[in-house]
Amino acid sequence: MPNLTTTDPQPGVNVLWFLPTHGDGRYLGTTTGGREVNLPYLQQVAQAADNLGFYGVLLPTGRSCEDSWVIASALAPQTKQLRFLVAVRPGLASPTLAARMTATLDRISDGRLLINIVTGGDPVENAGDGIFLNHDERYEVTREFLVVYRALLAGETVNYHGKHISIEDGRLLFQPTQIPPLYFGGSSVAANDVAAEHVDKYLTWGEPPAAVAAKVQEVRALAAARGREVTFGIRLHMIVRETDAEAWAAADALISQLDDDTIAQAQKVFARLDSVGQARMSALHGGQRDKLEVSPNLWAGVGLVRGGAGTALVGSGETVAARMQEYIDLGIDSFILSGYPHLEEAYRVGELVLPRLKLNHGRRTERLNVNTGPFGETIANDYRPARAAAQS
Numbered sequence: 001m002p003n004l005t006t007t008d009p010q011p012g013v014n015v016l017w018f019l020p021t022h023g024d025g026r027y028l029g030t031t032t033g034g035r036e037v038n039l040p041y042l043q044q045v046a047q048a049a050d051n052l053g054f055y056g057v058l059l060p061t062g063r064s065c066e067d068s069w070v071i072a073s074a075l076a077p078q079t080k081q082l083r084f085l086v087a088v089r090p091g092l093a094s095p096t097l098a099a100r101m102t103a104t105l106d107r108i109s110d111g112r113l114l115i116n117i118v119t120g121g122d123p124v125e126n127a128g129d130g131i132f133l134n135h136d137e138r139y140e141v142t143r144e145f146l147v148v149y150r151a152l153l154a155g156e157t158v159n160y161h162g163k164h165i166s167i168e169d170g171r172l173l174f175q176p177t178q179i180p181p182l183y184f185g186g187s188s189v190a191a192n193d194v195a196a197e198h199v200d201k202y203l204t205w206g207e208p209p210a211a212v213a214a215k216v217q218e219v220r221a222l223a224a225a226r227g228r229e230v231t232f233g234i235r236l237h238m239i240v241r242e243t244d245a246e247a248w249a250a251a252d253a254l255i256s257q258l259d260d261d262t263i264a265q266a267q268k269v270f271a272r273l274d275s276v277g278q279a280r281m282s283a284l285h286g287g288q289r290d291k292l293e294v295s296p297n298l299w300a301g302v303g304l305v306r307g308g309a310g311t312a313l314v315g316s317g318e319t320v321a322a323r324m325q326e327y328i329d330l331g332i333d334s335f336i337l338s339g340y341p342h343l344e345e346a347y348r349v350g351e352l353v354l355p356r357l358k359l360n361h362g363r364r365t366e367r368l369n370v371n372t373g374p375f376g377e378t379i380a381n382d383y384r385p386a387r388a389a390a391q392s
Contacts, residue, residue: 012360013328014055014233016085017346018338019045019075021059021066026341029266029305030257035341037066039074045342046075049082052350055361056083058235058336060308061118063125069101076109081361085114085183085336090145091131091138096170098145099152103176111177117142117184117199119191121275139190140164146182146198153179183233187215187277195230196222201334205281206236206311208295209326216331233334234327237302237312240339240348244315251314254340255289255301263287266305273307281310297323312339317352324357 026033059068072084106113144162158170185203195202223230241247267287285300303310339345
């Protein structure tokens with residue numbers, strides 16, 4: 001974080017992008033406009049995010065996704081500064097194995113690993129992974145896991161005997177380049193307690209500002225009671241265009257192929273989850289197409305068929321940056337963004353939004369070479385327009 005000064009008192013923010021390892025396309029809820037997501041495509045998205053100056057990328061987790069650790073390992077050598085926010089799933093692997101994987105990936109990426117602690121909220125998926133615990137029991141596992149995992153990454157030898165996890169003489173022989181910061185999302189009482197006790201950055205999905213403010217206040221108070229400080233991030237989709245009208249038209253187009261049956265089936269799946277966060281997302285729209293702008297420029301259309309993060313900021317670059325500033329003013333210092341398709345939308349966000357934000361991470365600032373004919377953007381051999389092209 002930069003040093004604070006009297007002339008520029010507000011620190012900057014970190015903005016991450018998203019790797020769509022579960023699929024991508026031009027429309028939601030249909031194969032029309034669908035796009036094969038393979039390693040070459042993910043490499044394009046990662047390198048675009050790297051070149052555009054995003055802080056890092058989030059890799060999702062679950063049985064509908066390619067494995068986040070394998071993908072991050074494949075893409076780290078193909079990028080330069082980009083960080084990889086990779087999921088650790090307590091209960092799927094021992095904390096000692098997870099710590100070794102963490103240390104290895106952090107070393108081979110030269111300290112570019114971030115860790116997302118994901119407890120998991122789908123009982124059906126959990127059963128498929130051999131986890132038969134209720135909601136609060138899974139957070140008990142998460143808490144015990146983090147006690148051991150954090151100690152190992154700190155270089156300690158661990159002997160621990162808890163309700164769910166027992167470790168004797170646990171240790172790392174090869175330490176990470178850095179101790180990767182722990183990101184974590186949840187909306188339940190159990191989740192907030194874990195966040196306050198163990199994590200570095202608490203994440204919320206894109207709820208209206210008032211709801212986000214309440215979450216920030218609650219988790220901050222819980223952490224302070226334990227003598228800790230927690231920072232805050234938000235997960236949002238983006239639909240950004242040159243004008244507000246164009247952006248709203250793009251939002252309408254994104255769900256233009258959806259039929260009511262597809263929405264109903266998706267909502268049925270979400271209803272089986274015991275995730276408080278998912279319930280809050282679903283409640284924003286109630287499965288209804290006519291109630292999608294849940295706060296100024298905050299659109300819940302994505303959540304009609306997508307689980308997890310279901311809201312998007314919609315508008316021009318200027319409008320979206322202003323809405324992001326509202327969250328910044330509440331204490332949000334990290335944004336994890338995505339958009340459909342993820343390659344094209346990365347460029348739109350990178351060119352229309354990032355220049356309007358104060359960022360902690362570097363972006364290309366040198367003057368760009370533009371209008372360099374004779375067959376590029378010149379209008380007559382080596383004659384160039386008088387007006388300079390906008391820099392991205």
